[in-house]
Amino acid sequence: MKKTTFLTPQDAEAAFYDALQRADLEAMMEVWSADEEVSCIHPGGARLTGYEQVRENWAQIFKSGQRLQVHLSDQVIVSGMMSSVHSLHENIVLRGEPGGTPRVVVTTNVYMRSASGWRMVLHHASHAPAPVVRRDAPLEAPKVLH
Amino acid sequence: MKKTTFLTPQDAEAAFYDALQRADLEAMMEVWSADEEVSCIHPGGARLTGYEQVRENWAQIFKSGQRLQVHLSDQVIVSGMMSSVHSLHENIVLRGEPGGTPRVVVTTNVYMRSASGWRMVLHHASHAPAPVVRRDAPLEAPKVLH
Numbered sequence: 001m002k003k004t005t006f007l008t009p010q011d012a013e014a015a016f017y018d019a020l021q022r023a024d025l026e027a028m029m030e031v032w033s034a035d036e037e038v039s040c041i042h043p044g045g046a047r048l049t050g051y052e053q054v055r056e057n058w059a060q061i062f063k064s065g066q067r068l069q070v071h072l073s074d075q076v077i078v079s080g081m082m083s084s085v086h087s088l089h090e091n092i093v094l095r096g097e098p099g100g101t102p103r104v105v106v107t108t109n110v111y112m113r114s115a116s117g118w119r120m121v122l123h124h125a126s127h128a129p130a131p132v133v134r135r136d137a138p139l140e141a142p143k144v145l146h
Numbered sequence: 147m148k149k150t151t152f153l154t155p156q157d158a159e160a161a162f163y164d165a166l167q168r169a170d171l172e173a174m175m176e177v178w179s180a181d182e183e184v185s186c187i188h189p190g191g192a193r194l195t196g197y198e199q200v201r202e203n204w205a206q207i208f209k210s211g212q213r214l215q216v217h218l219s220d221q222v223i224v225s226g227m228m229s230s231v232h233s234l235h236e237n238i239v240l241r242g243e244p245g246g247t248p249r250v251v252v253t254t255n256v257y258m259r260s261a262s263g264w265r266m267v268l269h270h271a272s273h274a275p276a277p278v279v280r281r282d283a284p285l286e287a288p289k290v291l292h
Contacts, residue, residue, distance in 0.1 A: 037224045039233040039254070046275055047233060047252050049222055076195055078183045078258065078267045083229035085256050085268055087185040087193060106193050108185070108254055108270045110231050112224065121224045122231055124254045126272030129192055 004030045005117035009077075009084035012111050012118040017070050023062035029055050033112060033119035041124045043105050067095035071102065084111045084118070090125065104128040150176045151263035155223075155230035158257050158264040163216050169208040175201050179258060179265035187270045189251050213241035217248065228259045236271065250274040 006012040012031050019028035032038055032054060040048045040057065048054050071091040078085045086109040091102035110122040152158040158177050165173035178184055178200060186194045186203065194200050217237040224231045232255040237248035256268040 035224070037222050039222055041233075041252050041254075041272065044273070044275055047220070047235070049233070074193070076183050076185055078181070078256075080228045080258060082226045083231075083258075085229075085231075085258075087187075087195070087268060087270075089193070106187050106270075108187075108256075108268060110224075110254075110256065112226060112229075112231075122233060122254060124233075124252070124270050124272070126187065126270070127190070129190055 002030060002034070002116050002119075006031070006119070007117060009079065009086070009111040009118045012120060013086060013109060016109070016120060016123075017072065021068060021070060023067060025055070025059050025062055028058050028062075031120050033114065033121050035119075035121065037121070039122045039124070041126070043125050043127045069093050069095055082113045086110070089128065104130075148176060148180070148262050148265075152177070152265070153263060155225065155232070155257040155264045158266060159232060159255060162255070162266060162269075163218065167214060167216060169213060171201070171205050171208055174204050174208075177266050179260065179267045181265075181267065183267070185268045185270070187272070189271050189273045215239050215241055230257045230264070232256070235274065 004015070006015060015027065016031045019031065032051060034051045036050045038049070038051055038054055040054045048057050069092070073089045073091060075086060075088040088107050088109070090105040090107050092105060093100050093102050105125045106128045108122065108124040109120060111118045112121050150161070152161060161173065162177045165177065175197075178197060180197045182196045184195070184197055184200055186200045194203050215238070219235045219237060221232060221234040234253050234255070236251040236253050238251060239246050239248050251271045252274050254268065254270040255266060257264045258267050
């Protein structure tokens with residue numbers, strides 16, 4: 001049984017990253033839909049499918065003791081009445097290395113509305129190419145308008 | 147203006163991979179929602195945002211002359227009335243290298259229903275970890291049931 005009702009996909013997303021940073025398994029799994037069809041892909045990782053597999057994996061990650069700080073940027077959202085698709089960049093630093101260059105992860109989060117509020121059904125994260133090149137801002141030559 | 151009405155997300159997905167394999171830019175862009183908020187992430191690539199940027203990128207890819215054959219597997223779908231979230235594996239071989247081991251790409255495709263049928267709003271593809279394990283058809287050894 002879910003204890004928390006997320007009234008918006010943004011609430012669910014905030015709870016996801018809060019749980020991630022605090023390494024709080026119960027809070028993390030409150031965000032996920034308790035469904036066979038949920039998917040979770042970590043950067044460079046194989047796809048995990050189903051609530052139980054996703055839960056086990058987060059348990060392992062949090063047990064490792066590594067603590068992350070995540071700053072979100074570049075959010076692009078496509079949303080409807082019942083679903084919300086969030087594309088964003090996670091800028092991640094290990095806690096204890098505050099001066100380090102953030103690793104940038106390109107992430108898709110999808111939320112669906114249920115009778116008990118919004119839940120995550122998919123998290124797909126993959127490494128951004130290094131260095132992060134914005135295609136609209138070429139590095140080699142100044143932009144020529146034509 | 148879109149010419150094709152995809153009546154189901156599966157129709158849109160079939161058209162996406164058909165266009166990808168035939169390197170047909172117009173057919174590919176029929177599948178995409180003509181929206182500022184669409185996102186496309188290729189394996190190892192930076193996020194592309196907006197219909198025009200996505201179009202330009204597919205044009206470049208198709209111009210390269212490389213032709214792919216894509217076999218889909220392990221589909222997991224979460225769908226509602228207005229959206230459909232597809233997680234799957236793309237098993238990709240270069241055309242002309244039919245004996246090669248497929249590269250496996252973990253992919254999220256999201257479709258939204260519009261007045262003119264279903265359109266893709268997000269494609270997020272990332273490399274699966276190696277060694278590649280295909281659940282439905284191991285290539286190296288005959289399947290042993292146990």
